[in-house]
Amino acid sequence: MWNEVRHTLRLGWPIILGNLTQMMLGVIDSAMVGAIHSSQLAAASFVNNIITVPFILGIGLTMAISPLVANAMGEGDSDKPMRILYNGLWVVGIATLLLAVAIHLGVGIVYHMGQDLIVAELSKKYLVWMAWGMVPMVLFIGMKQFADGLGKTKAPMYIALASLPLNVLLNYMFIFGKLGAPRLELEGAGIGTLISRIAILAAIALLIFRSKGFSPYRRHLHEQLRLKKGRLRDIVRIGIPSALQYGMEAGSFAVSGIMAGWLGYTQQAAHQIALGLASVTFMVSLGISVAGSIRVAYAHGKRDWAGARSIGKTTLVMAVAYGLFCALLFIVGRHHLPLLFNDEAEVLSFSAMLLLLAAVFQISDSVQAVGVGLLRGIQDVRIPTVFVGVAYWAIGIPTGYWLAFHAGMEISGIWTGFIAGLSASALLLTVRFLRLSKAAKNRMAPG
DSSP: OHHHHHHHHHHHHHHHHHHHHHHHHHHHHHHHHHTTOHHHHHHHHHHHHHHHHHHHHHHHHHTTHHHHHHHHHHHTOSSHHHHHHHHHHHHHHHHHHHHHHHHHHTGGGGGGSSOOHHHHHHHHHHHHHHHHHHHHHHHHHHHHHHHHHTTOOHHHHHHHHHHHHHHHHHHHHHHHTOTTOOOOTHHHHHHHHHHHHHHHHHHHHHHHHHOGGGGGGOTTHHHHSSOOHHHHHHHHHHHHHHHHHHHHHHHHHHHHHHHHHTTOHHHHHHHHHHHHHHHHHHHHHHHHHHHHHHHHHHHHHTTOHHHHHHHHHHHHHHHHHHHHHHHHHHHHHTTTGGGGTOOOHHHHHHHHHHHHHHHHTHHHHHHHHHHHHHHHHTTOOHHHHHHHHIIIIIIIHHHHHHHHHTSSOTHHHHHHHHHHHHHHHHHHHHHHHHHHHHHHHHHHSOO
């Protein structure tokens, strides 16, 4: 077991760190504008809730790339990964571009979602910049998925890390009007994030298409860089259900964030603080999930079901252990962590309460993230998509709405809904992976 843990961590820690740095771009925006006023923080929260669903849909499409690449390497085909990447970038690029155009044209929706007028006014321009920032970011993640699937996880991590100081500098300039830049406050955060994302996209493209480390996978570029129906079909077959899985989860959090806005910007700001912190811990779970998915996909390509099952079970144990650690962190730090974002007493009080509820769902959140990844590694995506839909939209959201607005629990009711939805998802996905992998292992057993 410990050997499996070491292999997964060796592959996964650069993925985890890369995920954390990208999540930190949003946290940096929230923290820096929160220093101005809680209304700015609430507007950042509102935009993040709107942008989350289309952004996650784009990212979900890229999630097909790493398991397909790992599966190809398990089959011993070193030409196939570049074909997967090229066709995958066309799919995710066009899809995300269309989403950005739709958001830009429909930006007036911010005035029709029950938010305080000051929040809607502050949100409009920031939403436009963040919409266009989705495009380079999703393309970057697609290329990162390609590198991760090949086991080359460190270089993309370094690129992601470099984006943090760049984003802080650009935010400092455009939010506060420093170093000759205009003072744009929340809109400036959107501009800084867009420039940072374009920079890391250019860097990873140079890495993949110019560096020696990736040259073994570019030996037949003339043939590899062509659209192929089979490759497009594979990306769509795995990518669309993956996008729906992440989209439904993110959508439930986004809808909950909008509902939080109905309770006033103080509770909405607290919601954003607690959700931002929970999102950071989730990025580690997602990194463990991607690492487990890649390793399971490689074993799947070799038709090694015993190995795939062993990797999966160990990764699930890692998810439980990590969830316990995060729960303790939130309990102990519930009065201190929110100070990173805001120092208004009422906001801090609500944030501390929400972090206690976040502590409760840390294990289930980590386990369900890993369960989705393991099932994607064995290319099982349709039934898990149904499970995710039921967990979040038939259990989590209705429970949260009823508790918040009918049982009088307000923001704590919304977060209790999170607990119900995440727990249901974790149980359903874990049981499915264990059943499928056991059945496949038994079929492959001699005799």
